[in-house]
Amino acid sequence: MGARANPDPLAVSPSNPAPSFPWARLAGFTLAGGALLWFFPLWRVVPLVAPAPAAAAAFSPAESxxxxxxETLPPxxxxxxxxxxxxxxxxRDPAEAARLHARAVGLGTAYFHVRGRGRVVAVERNVIVxxxxxxxxxxxxxxxxxIFGNVVRDGPGLLDMNSFPSLADFNAVSAELNRLVEERVLPDLRRLATMGARIEFVGCAExxxxxxxxxxxTLIPVFVEAHPAR
Incomplete structure (x- = not known):
């Protein structure tokens, strides 16, 4: 018999599987490493500013x-x-009256919170006397x-700006209070304040x-009770 030829080292046979190339092995390691980093990252992105509390995001000027x-104003x-x-x-002395009976708000502004009774002696376009x-x-x-401005909000001296999420919210509450006066107080006052009628009132004024x-x-009324003239 003739001499047997040496087998080809690169030939594929059941006893000699396809060789493993370095790039295939590297791709496998890369895929495995990527999956590991996906589930166990080396770092996480954390926001530098904490998100606003849910309560602040849900603040409602109308509800406030x-x-x-x-709840707060009637007592x-x-x-x-x-x-x-x-x-x-x-x-006697308006400046002394303000010092004794008004509440200072900011620089140079003060408000009265007043209650009383009286008889209507004049009915004019935008006021009754x-x-x-x-x-x-x-x-x-x-x-x-x-009604405009912050007289209703600041006159009683019961609301603190620091208790609200922002100055914009504080001003929005002021606008809502003005709206409540226009809707809940003024219609009855205009209807019942005829000449000679007696009015019990609570109001605020600068x-x-x-x-x-x-x-x-001149007061912005926050409560009125009228009794017809006799």
Whole structure:
């Protein structure tokens, strides 16, 4: 028999499988490593600023104003300054009256929170004028027109800006309180405040010097109760 030829080392046979190349082995390691890093990453991205609390995101100026209107404001009526007492103080010295009876808010702004009774002596386009009980002819006016500004919010001295998520929310509550006055107080006041009617009121006003010959103070009413003239 002739000599047997040496087998080809690269030939594929059951006893000599296909050789394993380095690039195939590297691809396998890469896929395995990628899967491992997917489930067990070396680092995570963490936001530097924590997300806002859910409560702040859900803040509702309308709901906050309604809670203040129905729960906080009514019990505070008893702490409002008596209108006759304030009228007497305003007649003597408006600056001293503000020092004694107003609440300062910011620089140079102060508000009165007032309760009293009086008789309607004038009905004008945007105000009614009351002759105050127990004040010897002194008059206050109650606004009946559109309400603007922060008098209702700041007048009672019961709301703190720092208790709200932002200044924008605090101002939005002010607008909602003005709307409540326009919807819940002014319609009845305009309808019932006829000449001679008696009005019980609680209201707020900015502390300013009285206009010569006019009412000592013009209030935004937050509560009124009217009794027809007899």
């Amino acid at each position: 104003a309604m809670r203040f209107w129905t 505070a009526r008893v702490r409002a300054v008596d209108a006759a007492v304030l009228a007497s103080a305003l007649r 009351l002759a105050l009980d127990g004040a010897d002819g002194a008059t206050f006016a109650l606004k009946t027109g559109a 502390a300013t010097d009285p206009a010569p010959g006019g009412p000592l103070l």
